[in-house]
Amino acid sequence: MKPPSYNTEEVQRISQEQGERNVAMAVCVQLAGRAIIRVVSRCEAAQDNCNLDLSECQLMQVPDAVYHLMRHTELKRCNLSGNVITKIPPKFAVKFSLINELNLSHNQMSKLPEELSELQALKRLDISHNTFIALPPVTCRIPQLEQLLANNNSIIDVDVERLRHAPALEFIDLQNNPLTSRVHDLLQTLIEVKIELTPREREDWEDLTV
Structure with missing residues (x-):
């Protein structure tokens, strides 16, 4: 029986691709390891100053380990900005019930859990x-x-009546959102809350004279 023949160039190409994949995998593992170390070290710092800063940590969610590490700390501030988080779990409000500042900016969130209303x-x-x-x-x-x-989102709609009866709200930033003209005008009638709005561009039909 003749031994199988190999195309030398093909073997070299496969070996090169495999080597590149191995290098890429090693880099990913290294980066993941660094991210984990960063999260743990910041949790340890928060145990002293009650200020948890997990910004720019490549997080897709709040790791369960964070809740475990912070279980004996009365957290006052939490910064989760600059990650790729898509949602906050309901248990967040239970575990961090004493926080007075929460920064969720620069993520990929489109909704918030109703349980956040329990953050007294x-x-x-x-x-x-x-x-x-x-x-x-x-x-x-x-x-x-x-x-x-709430600036720099894709917000079209705001329940203005609900906003009018917010229990303690004094200021809201809604700049750089594609608000409808109706909502934009309604928001300007609010006197209970100071609202920052991007000036509305007039529609073409509004410039028509009869």
Whole structure:
């Protein structure tokens, strides 16, 4: 029986591709390892200053290990900005019930859990630079929330009446959102809350004279 013949160039190409895959895998593992180390070290720092900064940690979600590491800490501030988080789990509000500042900016979120209304001490919430298409209703039910940053999203709709009756809201930033002209005009009638809005561009039909 003749031994199988091999195409030398083909073998070299396969070996090169395999080598490149191995290098890429090693780099990914190394990066993941660094990210884990960064998260753990920041959790340890938060145990001293009650300020958890997990910004720019390549997170797709809040790791369960974070809740475990912070279980004996009365967290006051939490920064999750600059990640690729798509949602916050309901248990977040249970585990971090005492926070007064929460920064969720520069992620990929389009909704918030209703359980955030249980954050009795939360005064400042930043959800800017995400993918919200409507202002999350729960933001109007957080009992002590005073400042809400929701700029640079894709927000079209806002429940203005719900916003009018928010228990403690004093300021909301809605700049750089594609609000409908109706919502934009309604928001300008609010006197209970200071609202930052991007000036509305007039529609073509509004410039027509009869």
